[in-house]
Amino acid sequence: MPAKTRIHALLEKERTLIFPGVYDALSAKLVERAGFPLTFVSGYSVAATQLGLPDFGYLTQTEMVATAKRVCAAVTIPIIIDADTGYGNALNVIRTVNELIDAGAAGMFLEDQVWPKRCGHMKGKRVIPVEEHVQKIRAAVDARKGRDFFIVARTDARQVNGLEDAIARCKRYKEAGADALFVEAPQSVEELKALAKELPPPLVANMLEGGATPLLTKDELEKLGLQLIVCPLTALYASAKAMQDMFELIKTKGTTRDHVDRLLPFQQFHDIIGLDGYYKLDEKYRSPDEG
Numbered sequence: 001m002p003a004k005t006r007i008h009a010l011l012e013k014e015r016t017l018i019f020p021g022v023y024d025a026l027s028a029k030l031v032e033r034a035g036f037p038l039t040f041v042s043g044y045s046v047a048a049t050q051l052g053l054p055d056f057g058y059l060t061q062t063e064m065v066a067t068a069k070r071v072c073a074a075v076t077i078p079i080i081i082d083a084d085t086g087y088g089n090a091l092n093v094i095r096t097v098n099e100l101i102d103a104g105a106a107g108m109f110l111e112d113q114v115w116p117k118r119c120g121h122m123k124g125k126r127v128i129p130v131e132e133h134v135q136k137i138r139a140a141v142d143a144r145k146g147r148d149f150f151i152v153a154r155t156d157a158r159q160v161n162g163l164e165d166a167i168a169r170c171k172r173y174k175e176a177g178a179d180a181l182f183v184e185a186p187q188s189v190e191e192l193k194a195l196a197k198e199l200p201p202p203l204v205a206n207m208l209e210g211g212a213t214p215l216l217t218k219d220e221l222e223k224l225g226l227q228l229i230v231c232p233l234t235a236l237y238a239s240a241k242a243m244q245d246m247f248e249l250i251k252t253k254g255t256t257r258d259h260v261d262r263l264l265p266f267q268q269f270h271d272i273i274g275l276d277g278y279y280k281l282d283e284k285y286r287s288p289d290e291g
Contacts, residue, residue, distance in 0.1 A: 005179070006078040006106050007150035010037050011202055016222040021232035023049045024067070025074035027239075029272055032075045038106070041071055042232040043082035044119050049236070057116020061087040065099045072104030080150065082232075083108040085115045089132075090139035097143035107150030109182060109204075110140060112157065112169065120156050120184035121211035127157050130169050134176045141177035152204060152228075153178035158185050159212075167198045180204060180228060185212040189224070192216075196225025204228045209237060 010017055019036050022028045023045035031039045044055035046067050051058055068081045081100050086093035093110065100108055111117065112133035114126040127133075133153075140151050153173035157166040163186070170181040182204035186192050192213070195203060205226040207215055221229050242262075249259055256263070270276070 005148045005150045007038065007080070008179070010078070011227060016218060016227050016229065018218045018229040018231070020235050021045060021230060022071065022235055025070050026273070027235050028071045028075045028077075028079065031235075032077050033272065036077065038078045038080065039075075040080045040109075040230050040232060041068055041082055042236070043084055044233060045236040046082075055117075055119035055122070057084070057118060059084070061092070061096055061099065065096075065103050068100055068105050069103040078106030078150075079104070080107040080109065080152065081105045083110050084117050085113055085128075086110055086136055086140070088115070090135045093136045093139045094143040097140050097149065101144065101147055101149050106148065107152065107179075108140075109152045109154050110136065111154040111182075111184070112136075117156075120154075120159075120206070121208055121213075123159075125156050125159055127155070127160050130172055133169070134172050137173050137176035137178050150179050151177070152180045152182050154182040154184055154204070156184045158183055158187070158191075163191055163194060167195065170199050174200060182206070182228075187212050189214060189216070192221070192224050192226065201225065202227035204230060207231045208233055 014037065017037060019038050019040060020031050021040045021042035022031055023042060028039055043059055043064065046064065047053050047055050047059045050063065050067070064081065064083070068079070072079050083096050083100065086096045097108070111120075112127050112130070114128055118125060137151065137153050144151070153170065153176070155166050155169045155173070157169050166183045170183060174181060180202040181199050183195050184206060186195060192205065203226045205216070205221045205228070206213060207229060209215065216224075218229055246256065246262065250256060
């Protein structure tokens, strides 16, 4: 039997979970304030925001674990981390699991691409032999040692070898102990239906704007038989568009004076980051010499 985790408990309570992806502590705080029960740290988004690079395998384990630690410390909701391929073989996966648990993560996605990997909706992907990823899943399950850590096995075989191979791989990954299954980039509603028919729950649906998979609502996906619905890049694309628009406005108008309604108010932003609490701490521990 799989370990009972916070994610299992949420699924038992709500049946279907929808959650946005984040890339830093602030975006995680906003997700929590919006009332979502969990969130996901996207490697694509971290590579873009911290390195200014595409999701092409540039992001290292050290960088992702450091991000996970900061994000997990900022919120109380459980956080699943995009662990890419585990950053190497099965032995590297063991270290990745331990590092992420120590960082406070509630789970991870572990995919079967050849390293260096790339975004699941980009061209040119390759996958490792199924037996190799089975061993990586087994290593991850053994490494968690019954701790609160939800393991999602992801396959990118749909684009490479077709849907039949992707389904066959997921069945093997489930046998190896994965808590949930994730076929990346199914290309139609019919393919999503086939996944729900052939594979045991819980199943991940990746709602990536502009990607290969049709965008469906939570209710539509629940009816199809998918339980974990992640919107990994919505926050990244929304914030990038907002910044792009405001920078253009500053460049053309020379001021934001007539457009402050498009910004979070000064005090509201400080509420998000808890400034009043830090004022109180500062007052409590300020020495007489500090005035």
